[in-house]
Amino acid sequence: MKDKDIYILGIESSCDDTAAAVINNGVVLSNVVATQKIHEAYGGVVPELASRAHQQNIVPVVHEALRIANIDKKDVSAMAFTQGPGLMGSLLVGASFSKSFAMGMDIPLIGVNHMQAHILAHFIKTEEQKAPNFPFIALTISGGHTQLVKVTDYFEMEIIGETLDDAVGEAFDKSAKILGLPYPGGPLIDKYAQMGDPNRFPFPKPKVGPLQFSFSGLKTAVLYFIEKEVKANPNFIEENLYDICASIQYTIVDYLMDKLKNAVKKTGIREIAIGGGVSANSGIRKALREAEETLGWKTYIPKFEYCTDNAAMIAMVGELKFKQEIFSASNAMSYARMKF
Numbered sequence: 001m002k003d004k005d006i007y008i009l010g011i012e013s014s015c016d017d018t019a020a021a022v023i024n025n026g027v028v029l030s031n032v033v034a035t036q037k038i039h040e041a042y043g044g045v046v047p048e049l050a051s052r053a054h055q056q057n058i059v060p061v062v063h064e065a066l067r068i069a070n071i072d073k074k075d076v077s078a079m080a081f082t083q084g085p086g087l088m089g090s091l092l093v094g095a096s097f098s099k100s101f102a103m104g105m106d107i108p109l110i111g112v113n114h115m116q117a118h119i120l121a122h123f124i125k126t127e128e129q130k131a132p133n134f135p136f137i138a139l140t141i142s143g144g145h146t147q148l149v150k151v152t153d154y155f156e157m158e159i160i161g162e163t164l165d166d167a168v169g170e171a172f173d174k175s176a177k178i179l180g181l182p183y184p185g186g187p188l189i190d191k192y193a194q195m196g197d198p199n200r201f202p203f204p205k206p207k208v209g210p211l212q213f214s215f216s217g218l219k220t221a222v223l224y225f226i227e228k229e230v231k232a233n234p235n236f237i238e239e240n241l242y243d244i245c246a247s248i249q250y251t252i253v254d255y256l257m258d259k260l261k262n263a264v265k266k267t268g269i270r271e272i273a274i275g276g277g278v279s280a281n282s283g284i285r286k287a288l289r290e291a292e293e294t295l296g297w298k299t300y301i302p303k304f305e306y307c308t309d310n311a312a313m314i315a316m317v318g319e320l321k322f323k324q325e326i327f328s329a330s331n332a333m334s335y336a337r338m339k340f
């Protein structure tokens with residue numbers, strides 16, 4: 001089969017986004033995401049509600065992805081789906097759909113590791129950005145993950161550091177919750193931070209191994225600080241919101257940059273690729289751009305729609321595996337935790 005004839009349908013359902021996408025020769029033809037609004041009322045993802053919403057969304061989302069890509073289901077060469085890690089009830093919806101589709105259409109089934117997909121999203125062809133060169137360091141930062149990975153080839157990856165507790169997105173969201181901001185609060189902290197003084201309130205940076213992360217201490221530090229200040233002045237949050245947000249963001253971004261610098265020092269690699277929803281943060285983007293100038297790094301940030309959870313990245317990995325004939329059995333398991 002020629003590359004131009006390979007159409008991979010990808011499904012992502014590991015958390016609270018039901019997504020489907022079609023990719024052809026590295027080019028995304030459609031990338032549809034149904035974000036589940038229902039969790040906002042609860043201040044976080046409710047697993048049982050997530051799997052139910054996936055059940056409702058998956059068929060319309062796939063229809064829409066095929067319609068936008070302007071292909072028929074008979075044109076699909078292989079079916080790629082997120083095998084893990086993620087919420088089991090959510091993963092199973094995508095897996096069951098994909099297995100039925102692959103069996104019904106008599107096409108290969110390809111299980112994809114969600115974390116690998118966040119990294120390989122950099123190989124989606126776009127006009128804006130080139131793909132990183134091997135070897136590179138990937139920093140995956142989102143509501144569910146914080147990982148430093150040394151990437152030697154498409155499927156040769158080694159986790160060299162990760163969080164011991166919360167993910168970085170949780171640090172943003174939990175801090176935002178303490179400030180009374182709605183979920184997910186990361187984007188709001190970012191917005192307010194841009195109008196505040198980052199040095200006004202110093203927060204501690206947790207001390208763990210050079211390539212490890214820890215964020216639970218920061219959340220506690222923010223909580224105690226706010227409780228103390230609000231006792232003295234009930235309007236403290238409203239009067240200082242921008243400076244508080246700027247200070248929290250500065251602490252987190254500086255901490256991420258420290259870890260990246262440690263990874264560069266340890267590996268000698270200066271190609272840095274980030275991914276995950278927190279890559280949208282203006283602070284980390286600015287810090288990376290500056291590192292290009294001051295430290296001689298080459299940095300890569302995918303388009304926003306390929307940073308957050310999406311199916312285009314799953315289809316991208318599906319295409320790479322299809323070309324290498326790495327297929328899954330029709331009884332492939334789903335994994336809440338999954339290694340590379």
Ligand code: KG4
Nearest residue numbers: 142143144169184186190277278281308309
């Ligand atoms: O990758 P993603 O869409 O979903 C997963 O968690 O896998 O990431 C969502 C996370 C949330 O924690 C959200 O608050 C955070 O990314 N986020 C941000 C920004 N945009 C999204 N955090 C800080 N600044 C932003 N601009």
Ligand code: ZN
Nearest residue numbers: 118142144309
């Ligand atoms: Zn993710």
